[in-house]
Amino acid sequence: MRFASLNFAGKERVGIVENDEVLLLPEGLADVADFIALGGDGRDLVAKLRRGDTAPRVALAQAVLLAPVRRFRRDIMCTGWNYWDHFEEGRGKREGQEVDRPKAPTFFSKGPGTVIGPTDDIAFDARISAKWDYEAELALVIGRAGRSIPASQALDHVFGYFLANDVSQRDLQRRHGGQWLKGKSIDDTMPMGPTVVTEDELEVPEIRLECLLNGQVMQSALVKQMAFSIPELIAELSFGMTLMPGDVIITGTPAGVGNAREPQIFMKAGDHVLVRGTGLGELSNRLVSRDLYGASDVPAMSAS
Ligand code: MG
Numbered sequence: 001m002r003f004a005s006l007n008f009a010g011k012e013r014v015g016i017v018e019n020d021e022v023l024l025l026p027e028g029l030a031d032v033a034d035f036i037a038l039g040g041d042g043r044d045l046v047a048k049l050r051r052g053d054t055a056p057r058v059a060l061a062q063a064v065l066l067a068p069v070r071r072f073r074r075d076i077m078c079t080g081w082n083y084w085d086h087f088e089e090g091r092g093k094r095e096g097q098e099v100d101r102p103k104a105p106t107f108f109s110k111g112p113g114t115v116i117g118p119t120d121d122i123a124f125d126a127r128i129s130a131k132w133d134y135e136a137e138l139a140l141v142i143g144r145a146g147r148s149i150p151a152s153q154a155l156d157h158v159f160g161y162f163l164a165n166d167v168s169q170r171d172l173q174r175r176h177g178g179q180w181l182k183g184k185s186i187d188d189t190m191p192m193g194p195t196v197v198t199e200d201e202l203e204v205p206e207i208r209l210e211c212l213l214n215g216q217v218m219q220s221a222l223v224k225q226m227a228f229s230i231p232e233l234i235a236e237l238s239f240g241m242t243l244m245p246g247d248v249i250i251t252g253t254p255a256g257v258g259n260a261r262e263p264q265i266f267m268k269a270g271d272h273v274l275v276r277g278t279g280l281g282e283l284s285n286r287l288v289s290r291d292l293y294g295a296s297d298v299p300a301m302s303a304s
Pocket of ligand 1 (some may be wrong): 080166
């Protein structure tokens with residue numbers, strides 16, 4: 001099934017996308033995470049609605065898809081360096097922050113204020129960063145709570161999969177003690193969606209993940225090229241730390257980022273960036289100038 005958060009007739013709703021229609025779930029659910037929180041009651045509700053002929057179905061074209069998860073109980077959890085070709089392309093380009101190949105997954109987090117919908121504009125301000133980069137990623141949302149989840153059971157805790165563009169500000173990423181939070185948390189810069197797809201509709205390792213900048217393919221890789229598989233990521237992240245229903249994890253980006261290219265390529269206002277994945281649809285977003293700088297007295301970032 002494909003679950004969506006959407007705006008229909010001026011209201012935020014949750015629905016199940018079936019071809020070019022949406023089966024609307026009852027009002028009062030703010031996003032797909034709200035549906036996940038219903039647990040078994042949610043599954044019963046869907047079964048009942050699908051059996052009945054009174055289920056409200058509307059044309060997908062009449063709805064605007066929103067980020068599937070928008071109300072977070074905590075940060076989005078993120079994976080760094082999870083495709084070895086991406087780790088290797090960055091060698092010598094980490095401005096004094098070089099490390100050896102990690103033996104366990106690298107995790108960091110991103111603020112929820114980053115999240116935007118699958119076709120929303122990405123906020124852009126050259127004063128905040130001179131190094132705007134794209135990162136196509138497979139995202140997942142947790143469906144069942146767990147701590148110290150064995151890898152062999154990890155997929156039982158996943159509700160479904162979608163796409164994210166982990167737009168990053170490389171200068172901010174380097175500037176703050178080698179910690180990535182700041183360079184990954186600029187408001188309204190991470191498109192997510194378009195729908196949450198359950199595993200039965202996907203062959204996850206065979207998903208081809210791609211990023212196109214102004215129509216040109218910049219990244220293209222299969223999910224099975226990940227350094228640490230999704231079960232390994234969940235086992236390591238949940239080690240002594242409870243993952244909750246509705247938690248979102250993004251799983252790393254493959255090679256081809258702009259920062260590692262020669263010459264480097266950074267995004268600017270007016271650029272169009274598209275992320276797509278087999279069976280998952282696409283995120284299609286334009287960078288649009290917005291005043292993120294305001295009255296700041298931090299010096300504007302510069303390209304040098
Ligand atoms: Mg990333």
